[in-house]
Amino acid sequence: MKKLAILIGLVLIGAGLWLSWTKSKQFGLPLTPTAESSVWDIQAKVVLETWEEKRINMSLAMPESSDNYQIKRETFESRHYGAAMIESGKKGTIVDNRRLEWSGVTLAEPHSVAFKITVAESPLSPSSLSSSDKFLTVKLRQEQKTEVNKWRRTISQEEPLNDILCRVKSSDIFSGKNAKLKDIRDVYRYLGYPARNVKGLPLIENSRDLPMESRIQVFVKDHWTLAPQECGKAVDQHFFVWTRKKAPVFTISRPNDGNIQYSAVKITPVTFEGTYFPEIEAKGLALVRYLWVLPVETQALFRIILIFPLGALIIAVIRNLIGIRTYGTFMPVLIALSFRETKLLWGVALFSIVILFGLIARVVLERLRLLIIPRLAATLTIVVGILITFTAVGVSYDIPSLPSAALFPLIIMTMTIERMSITAEESGILKALFRAVTSIVSAVVVYLIAVNYYSEYLFFTFPELLLCVLGVSILLGKYTGYRLNELYRFKSID
Amino acid sequence: MFSIFPRSPSSLRKAGILGLNKRNESWVMAHNPRRAYPLADDKLLTKKMAIEAGITVPELYGSISATGELRHLDKLLGPHRDFVIKPVHGSGGSGIIVISGRDGDNYLGIDGTPYESGALRSHISNILSGLYSLGGQPDSAMIEYRVRFSRIFEHLAYKGVPDIRTIVFRGVPIMSMLRLPTRKSHGKANLHQGAVGVGVDMATGRTVGGVSSNARISEHPDTGAPLTGHMIPDWDMILEISSRCFNLTELGYLGVDIVLDEGLGPMVLEINARPGLNIQIANNCGIGKRLDAIIAIPEPPRETGDRIALAKQMFAV
Numbered sequence: 001m002k003k004l005a006i007l008i009g010l011v012l013i014g015a016g017l018w019l020s021w022t023k024s025k026q027f028g029l030p031l032t033p034t035a036e037s038s039v040w041d042i043q044a045k046v047v048l049e050t051w052e053e054k055r056i057n058m059s060l061a062m063p064e065s066s067d068n069y070q071i072k073r074e075t076f077e078s079r080h081y082g083a084a085m086i087e088s089g090k091k092g093t094i095v096d097n098r099r100l101e102w103s104g105v106t107l108a109e110p111h112s113v114a115f116k117i118t119v120a121e122s123p124l125s126p127s128s129l130s131s132s133d134k135f136l137t138v139k140l141r142q143e144q145k146t147e148v149n150k151w152r153r154t155i156s157q158e159e160p161l162n163d164i165l166c167r168v169k170s171s172d173i174f175s176g177k178n179a180k181l182k183d184i185r186d187v188y189r190y191l192g193y194p195a196r197n198v199k200g201l202p203l204i205e206n207s208r209d210l211p212m213e214s215r216i217q218v219f220v221k222d223h224w225t226l227a228p229q230e231c232g233k234a235v236d237q238h239f240f241v242w243t244r245k246k247a248p249v250f251t252i253s254r255p256n257d258g259n260i261q262y263s264a265v266k267i268t269p270v271t272f273e274g275t276y277f278p279e280i281e282a283k284g285l286a287l288v289r290y291l292w293v294l295p296v297e298t299q300a301l302f303r304i305i306l307i308f309p310l311g312a313l314i315i316a317v318i319r320n321l322i323g324i325r326t327y328g329t330f331m332p333v334l335i336a337l338s339f340r341e342t343k344l345l346w347g348v349a350l351f352s353i354v355i356l357f358g359l360i361a362r363v364v365l366e367r368l369r370l371l372i373i374p375r376l377a378a379t380l381t382i383v384v385g386i387l388i389t390f391t392a393v394g395v396s397y398d399i400p401s402l403p404s405a406a407l408f409p410l411i412i413m414t415m416t417i418e419r420m421s422i423t424a425e426e427s428g429i430l431k432a433l434f435r436a437v438t439s440i441v442s443a444v445v446v447y448l449i450a451v452n453y454y455s456e457y458l459f460f461t462f463p464e465l466l467l468c469v470l471g472v473s474i475l476l477g478k479y480t481g482y483r484l485n486e487l488y489r490f491k492s493i494d
Numbered sequence: 495m496f497s498i499f500p501r502s503p504s505s506l507r508k509a510g511i512l513g514l515n516k517r518n519e520s521w522v523m524a525h526n527p528r529r530a531y532p533l534a535d536d537k538l539l540t541k542k543m544a545i546e547a548g549i550t551v552p553e554l555y556g557s558i559s560a561t562g563e564l565r566h567l568d569k570l571l572g573p574h575r576d577f578v579i580k581p582v583h584g585s586g587g588s589g590i591i592v593i594s595g596r597d598g599d600n601y602l603g604i605d606g607t608p609y610e611s612g613a614l615r616s617h618i619s620n621i622l623s624g625l626y627s628l629g630g631q632p633d634s635a636m637i638e639y640r641v642r643f644s645r646i647f648e649h650l651a652y653k654g655v656p657d658i659r660t661i662v663f664r665g666v667p668i669m670s671m672l673r674l675p676t677r678k679s680h681g682k683a684n685l686h687q688g689a690v691g692v693g694v695d696m697a698t699g700r701t702v703g704g705v706s707s708n709a710r711i712s713e714h715p716d717t718g719a720p721l722t723g724h725m726i727p728d729w730d731m732i733l734e735i736s737s738r739c740f741n742l743t744e745l746g747y748l749g750v751d752i753v754l755d756e757g758l759g760p761m762v763l764e765i766n767a768r769p770g771l772n773i774q775i776a777n778n779c780g781i782g783k784r785l786d787a788i789i790a791i792p793e794p795p796r797e798t799g800d801r802i803a804l805a806k807q808m809f810a811v
Contacts, residue, residue, distance in 0.1 A: 320515055323514070369612070369613070369616045371561075371619055371623065372619070372620050372623035372624075372625055373623060422625065426588050426687065427686070427687055478519065479515055480513075480515045480516040480519045480520060481503060481513065481515060481516070482503050482506055482507075482513040482515070482516075483513060483514060483515060484500065486506070486511075486513045486514065487500030487501050487502070487503065487506065488500050488501070489708050489775075490501065490506055490509075490511045490513075490771075490774065490775065490780075491500070491501045492708075492709065492710050492775065492778070493509055493511055493774055493775060493778055493779065493780060494509065494778055494779070
């Protein structure tokens with residue numbers, strides 16, 4: 001039986017390595033992500049739930065390449081509807097409209113249509129104003145113009161846009177904080193900065209529900225830049241401008257039956273055209289890149305799922321080869337996942353602090369001598385309260401890492417707190433602390449090995465490597481040698 | 495002296511020392527059928543089977559399996575001045591409360607701590623919720639006779655009951671250790687909680703040396719009594735009972751915990767399907783080589799008497 005297991009394990013490892021290697025060589029997929037520039041897969045998906053068959057029309061404005069993002073590829077899915085690209089209005093003018101229209105009869109069960117683009121961030125190069133942008137109307141009331149004229153001389157030269165925004169937002173004539181977007185835009189124009197309305201998506205990694213925002217772009221020095229939204233806050237220029245047209249981005253003839261959702265996944269720009277995304281979708285190639293053709297939000301999900309096999313294997317090694325025990329066998333993997341957002345140092349610090357507060361809370365609860373399951377629920381509630389406090393403090397004092405503590409797996413923390421308390425009661429505080437340290441250290445090890453861009457890329461592009469993980473797990477399952485801690489533990493025996 | 499260099503694996507292997515990986519893969523998984531585990535893990539079942547087979551166990555005063563039954567706890571405990579509360583599926587001595595007397599309405603622990611009735615009820619409801627059970631499954635609590643330990647160990651044990659753990663392989667007792675409670679272990683005879691383990695010569699029942707927290711010691715940390723040279727009474731009976739537990743459970747690799755009651759003699763406290771490895775340190779001897787020796791025998795003995803004779807012959811110190 002042992003020989004069979006070892007054979008299976010080795011075969012699996014070999015198969016995994018060989019498949020990955022040939023796939024890499026044959027299709028030119030590099031083994032490391034070559035991130036030359038940011039590339040994003042953006043998807044607009046409409047989920048329809050009509051529960052009966054009805055006629056429906058949908059229309060989506062088509063995005064265009066802009067100064068900082070080049071569209072590399074467009075596809076759309078519309079299995080049940082006729083789709084047509086409609087172009088209307090005079091080409092090159094503000095009413096030049098390119099829209100994708102779906103029409104047809106809905107299905108009785110939930111279904112969806114989607115539009116996907118792949119965009120690459122391009123380096124900012126100077127551009128010039130087009131003629132239509134030079135002469136832009138200003139529709140401000142007289143008293144508003146008077147107010148703005150007062151500011152003309154004193155606008156900051158280093159940060160004009162922010163300065164202007166702050167003044168508008170603190171002026172009653174513009175309704176202060178409720179200043180209208182078009183008024184802000186007109187103020188910029190009035191002060192000599194060409195400005196225009198745009199609608200688009202802030203590019204946040206692995207987001208499944210991005211908001212389509214209305215923003216202002218201002219031409220400063222030699223390029224269009226996104227104007228700030230709030231006074232004093234820096235602007236994240238990772239914003240994909242979907243359209244400059246006035247018409248709503250998405251319309252649907254039955255607004256109650258369909259919902260549009262935008263999502264974005266940052267991908268490594270692996271040799272795009274030619275191997276990964278050939279024009280002709282050959283069957284064989286579909287098998288090769290099956291994860292990359294998934295809808296964007298599913299991709300984001302898989303990137304996280306793929307961390308688990310390697311993480312679990314690492315824990316198995318820590319347990320069976322080194323001999324270190326932790327709270328909960330695979331808890332460190334989940335803890336490591338939570339460090340994905342908070343990054344390592346802050347993650348460990350925050351985790352420890354939350355656990356500490358949780359322990360104090362539990363000591364208090366212990367006095368009340370509650371039944372165990374309600375006590376667990378109470379501990380969980382208090383932990384959530386602690387996280388809310390952290391988030392509130394983080395937002396108020398503008399410490400960016402604190403709010404991300406809210407992503408910590410709550411159940412994990414509650415169970416860790418519970419087990420630490422029991423271990424402390426039974427075997428003393430030292431042992432409880434020691435186990436907590438080993439748990440966190442294991443989480444750190446898993447984080448360093450499995451939760452990083454390179455590992456994610458590797459397993460996402462070569463899922464065949466899971467065969468290797470499986471093979472190693474099987475081999476490890478037949479390992480009967482000593483654990484590292486035993487080499488110390490049994491030192492004294494003759 | 496603790497040095498940072500570990501001992502080499504080959505040195506451990508030569509000494510016949512067993513590691514956890516090997517214990518699990520080659521011995522526990524190979525010789526303990528899964529269906530036999532409940533006979534060891536479920537203490538109520540163990541007790542029942544032992545009584546049927548004529549093996550002495552501490553008397554069961556009662557068991558509680560539902561929170562509603564806690565109402566009648568005081569009535570259940572009424573007739574008994576002292577007792578032990580244990581989780582039925584517990585492991586490693588956790589969740590055990592020993593009550594050695596009364597003080598008015600309070601129950602007194604062995605170290606004098608008073609427990610109110612409410613405290614006991616709270617503890618039992620924790621047991622019922624599975625706090626101490628393997629895998630966190632809901633559990634039952636049992637209340638049993640508190641062993642009066644033999645005077646022999648008075649100066650060796652600190653306020654608790656010492657027990658003798660014997661590892662039995664295919665019915666042959668191969669290694670034993672005397673476990674002495676300490677102040678650190680709060681009167682529990684559990685090595686992981688700080689008790690002292692003392693090695694025993696299989697042939698004679700004489701103690702040969704001790705371990706505490708993985709380090710060799712020669713005196714009891716609380717009483718200062720020397721650990722070598724004591725003769726364990728009723729040694730043959732202890733070996734016989736241990737061996738019979740194999741017939742009882744069909745577990746090829748098991749650990750039997752026996753206590754010596756002053757009046758009732760050797761009693762089986764519990765049977766363990768995954769006995770720990772510290773017994774090797776207590777005996778200053780690897781258990782792996784003893785297991786190999788038994789496996790090498792083409793036809794192992796079937797009669798209890800023969801098995802004990804074999805153990806005495808092969809594993810004398």
